[in-house]
Amino acid sequence: MEMVHPATVLLDAQGxxxxxxxxxxxxxxxxxxxxxxxxxxxxxxxxGTCVFDVTLDCEDGAPVGQEAEHAKLVAELANGAAAGTRVAARVHAVDHAHFQQDLDIIAGEAGERLCHIMLPKVESVDDVLMAEKALQRASDKSIPLHVLIESPAAVQQAFEIASHPAVQSISFGLMDFVSAHGGAIPASAMTAQGQFEHPLVVRAKLEIAAACHAHGKVPSHCVVTEFKNPQALQACAQKASRELGYTRMWSIHPDQIRPILRAFAPADDEVRQAAQILTVAAVQNWAPISLDGVLHDRASYRYFWQLLERAHQTGLTLPDAVQPWFAPEFNH
Structure with missing residues (x-):
């Protein structure tokens, strides 16, 4: 196999x-x-790879009156996390009294260890700009920002928010979004099944996913609160992944992690097909090929490479022929 890494060849501005x-x-x-x-x-x-992020929560996790102590605990835990893991922190909203303090402590003490900072209740790109400046005051480290959109007004701003260079991912906040409609959306829209049925909720999810994909960012799907029902959770994750364009999802209970991994993982036959197509393409130096009577070129190669990436990210065992592309020593 020609050892030119697929990501080098295939991931241009379109992919x-x-x-x-x-x-x-x-x-x-x-x-x-x-x-x-x-x-x-x-x-x-x-x-053999970090299959999920851990986000340590200051917004809902910090006891009132002990925000500074909780932020110090988050920084301590982040710094003590195992090598190779990904640890983030959710801070208070930008208009909260303890927002800057959160960043000063967490980013100031654990900036080198954090994979991102999650910003809740972002309403516009102005909130992102405010957070970016606050983060610069707290640390000289460049830490990506993830944002949580939780209102209909914020959904309207999703494309502008996604366009900001510091924003890496946008999450959808289902509960607050429903509540923000003053009773116009029923409580059933917050359930595992109902959130995929109410038109306003589905529209908001699609808007966020479209905004993220337009700007090369990651759309992250909301929580499923029925954490004792793994079947419902996995069904929601499959819908988010296969129907709404989401490539990431929140977990709020350890039992939800593996069902999310299974739901977002490609099927075994898809992985085998992708590996076959890409290994043949690599031998042909990524020129167009015909395989089983179907034409493939760089557009389809890009799709199948991204499928293999997702398989790796979700912990699937890859076919031997493509494993070298995912070896740590293969820099690309």
């Missing part, structure tokens, strides 16, 4: 979308944060 782990796991209570980081390290050893 260079950012790749992140498909699951973002949230925890805010100390015992759960520690267990989440332990589970992350264990699954890193199991799969």
């Amino acid at each position: 260079g979308a950012l790749r992140l782990p498909v699951c973002d796991h949230y925890s805010g209570v100390e015992v759960r944060m520690r267990k989440s980081l332990q589970l992350q390290a264990e699954m890193l050893q199991e799969f």
Whole structure:
């Protein structure tokens, strides 16, 4: 096989979308944060790659009056996380009294360790600009920003928010979005099934996904609160991935992580097909090929390479022929 890395050849302006782990796991209570980081390290050893992020939560996790202590705990846990893992922090909203303090402590003390900062309740790109300046005051490290859109007004601004260079991903906040409609959307739209049926909710999800894909960012799907029902969770994750264009999803309970990985992973036959097409293409130096009576060129190669990337990210075992492309020593 020609050892030119597919990403070097194929991921141009039309196909260079950012790749992140498909699951973002949230925890805010100390015992759960520690267990989440332990589970992350264990699954890193199991799969050989970090298959989910752990986001340590200050917004919902910090006890009132103990925000500074909680932020220091988050920084301590981030700095102590196992090598090779991905740890983030959700801070308070930009208009909250403890927002700058969160950044000063967490980014100031653990900036080198954080994979991103999550900003809740972002309403416009002005909030992103404010956060960017606050982060620059707190740390000299360049830390990507993830934003949480939770209102109909913010959904309207999704494309502008996604265009900001510091923004890496946009998440959809289902509960607050429904609540922001003053009763016009029923409570059933916050359930596992109902959130895929109400037109306004589905429209908002599609708008965020479209904005992200337009600017090469990662759309992250909202939580499923029925965490004791893994079948419902996996069904939601499959819908988000296969029907709405999401490439990432929130987890709020450890039992949700593996169903999300399974739902976002490509099928085994898809992985085998992608590996076959790309290995033949590599031998032909990425010129067009005919395989089983079907023409393939760089447009389809790009699709199948991204499929293999997703397979790797979700912990699937790849065919031997393509494993060298994912070896740590293969820099591309």
